[in-house]
Amino acid sequence: MSVLESLRIAGHGLLANRMRSALTMLGIMIGVASVIMLVAVGNGSSQAVQSQIDSLGTNTLIVSRGFGGFGGGGFGGGGGGGRSRLGTQSRPALLTLADVKALQNLQNAPDIKKVAPVVTALSVTGAFQGATYSPTLFEGTTADFAEIRNETMAAGSFFTQQDVTDHRRVVVLGQTVVTNLFGSQNPIGQNVKFGNATFNVIGVLNAKGTNGTQDQDDVVLAPYTAVQDTLTGNSSNLQSIAVEAVSRNAMNSASTEVTDTITADHHLSAQQAAGISVLNQGALLQTSNSTSSVFTTLLGAVAAISLLVGGIGVMNIMLVTVTERTREIGIRKALGAQRGSILGQFLIEAMLLTMVGGILGVVAGLIGSRFQVVGIDPVVAPYSVFLAFGVAVAVGLFFGIYPANRAASLRPIDALRHE
Numbered sequence: 001m002s003v004l005e006s007l008r009i010a011g012h013g014l015l016a017n018r019m020r021s022a023l024t025m026l027g028i029m030i031g032v033a034s035v036i037m038l039v040a041v042g043n044g045s046s047q048a049v050q051s052q053i054d055s056l057g058t059n060t061l062i063v064s065r066g067f068g069g070f071g072g073g074g075f076g077g078g079g080g081g082g083r084s085r086l087g088t089q090s091r092p093a094l095l096t097l098a099d100v101k102a103l104q105n106l107q108n109a110p111d112i113k114k115v116a117p118v119v120t121a122l123s124v125t126g127a128f129q130g131a132t133y134s135p136t137l138f139e140g141t142t143a144d145f146a147e148i149r150n151e152t153m154a155a156g157s158f159f160t161q162q163d164v165t166d167h168r169r170v171v172v173l174g175q176t177v178v179t180n181l182f183g184s185q186n187p188i189g190q191n192v193k194f195g196n197a198t199f200n201v202i203g204v205l206n207a208k209g210t211n212g213t214q215d216q217d218d219v220v221l222a223p224y225t226a227v228q229d230t231l232t233g234n235s236s237n238l239q240s241i242a243v244e245a246v247s248r249n250a251m252n253s254a255s256t257e258v259t260d261t262i263t264a265d266h267h268l269s270a271q272q273a274a275g276i277s278v279l280n281q282g283a284l285l286q287t288s289n290s291t292s293s294v295f296t297t298l299l300g301a302v303a304a305i306s307l308l309v310g311g312i313g314v315m316n317i318m319l320v321t322v323t324e325r326t327r328e329i330g331i332r333k334a335l336g337a338q339r340g341s342i343l344g345q346f347l348i349e350a351m352l353l354t355m356v357g358g359i360l361g362v363v364a365g366l367i368g369s370r371f372q373v374v375g376i377d378p379v380v381a382p383y384s385v386f387l388a389f390g391v392a393v394a395v396g397l398f399f400g401i402y403p404a405n406r407a408a409s410l411r412p413i414d415a416l417r418h419e
């Protein structure tokens with residue numbers, strides 16, 4: 001019997017029981033669509049997290065205040081008034097402008113490209129024409145911060161190093177701050193009161209969205225000199241230091257240089273140096289990618305269970321089909337049909353069920369992946385489409401073998417006696 005003839009008979013058998021065949025295909029379709037969609041959700045989630053991390057700066061290190069063994073007088077314990085190391089170990093480690101200069105020295109840190117100090121003003125309220133708003137972050141820094149943190153402008157411009165040197169009271173606003181203070185008005189050139197000081201708006205940042213816990217657009221940036229003059233006081237202490245490595249491959253070495261430079265310049269012990277917190281964006285991205293990969297694999301594995309259930313359904317239906325067509329099988333074998341022909345016919349019928357169900361599942365999965373799922377834009381991974389369809393066909397072959405073999409093994413005399 002030719003393959004075309006086997007396909008014709010298989011198709012006729014499936015159409016003879018349309019509802020049963022449709023429900024079986026539905027099980028396969030759901031399984032294939034689930035694999036494609038859930039892998040797409042995992043892939044989309046991974047890309048969203050990567051985009052959020054990249055928005056913080058692709059080669060960025062954040063040096064922040066930890067709890068080390070140096071006290072309120074700065075690094076080296078110069079202001080400790082004879083206080084012992086044990087007595088200062090619970091005090092927060094302080095970062096200073098001297099550390100910024102040390103990190104800018106290429107001899108100390110050849111893998112560091114740019115460095116920017118960060119001074120944070122707390123609980124600052126802005127006021128403009130009767131509207132008031134308290135941004136989550138009010139940070140003072142330098143012009144290099146824009147490149148380090150990958151900040152781009154929606155309007156106006158970022159402040160310059162000359163603005164920092166001249167202590168100019170200018171600010172760059174995030175989109176959330178603009179919306180709450182200005183509404184639909186153009187903020188560029190407007191004067192806004194922050195605390196007891198007036199700042200001129202010179203730029204608006206492009207939107208970055210949320211990083212999962214914080215609105216990255218709810219921020220005000222200004223020259224750190226102006227922030228110290230008006231909001232925080234002229235202390236040399238910094239909340240953090242933003243550092244840009246020369247490349248992503250140099251992130252680890254740049255992180256080591258940060259720690260070594262501060263440790264050497266201030267003669268810190270190993271215990272004191274442990275108070276220096278260096279957030280490595282590259283390591284964070286690598287960890288995130290690893291976690292997302294496990295998450296995506298888990299989602300795909302859960303979805304694959306429905307394919308297994310669908311395969312069991314195929315096997316069940318094919319066993320019923322063999323039972324119903326026992327006399328037909330006996331007649332065909334009595335007329336000379338070979339074992340291979342009977343086996344091939346029922347295998348083709350099982351695979352036809354799964355192939356049609358698989359094609360419908362691919363279509364459903366691709367359509368479903370065009371819609372947001374729990375706030376995530378799914379991104380279809382091409383491999384998942386081929387993998388899901390291939391597994392569906394393999395499931396049909398695997399679960400069709402037993403019913404087909406059972407049909408092919410029937411003795412003609414027994415089959416003809418079957419009622």
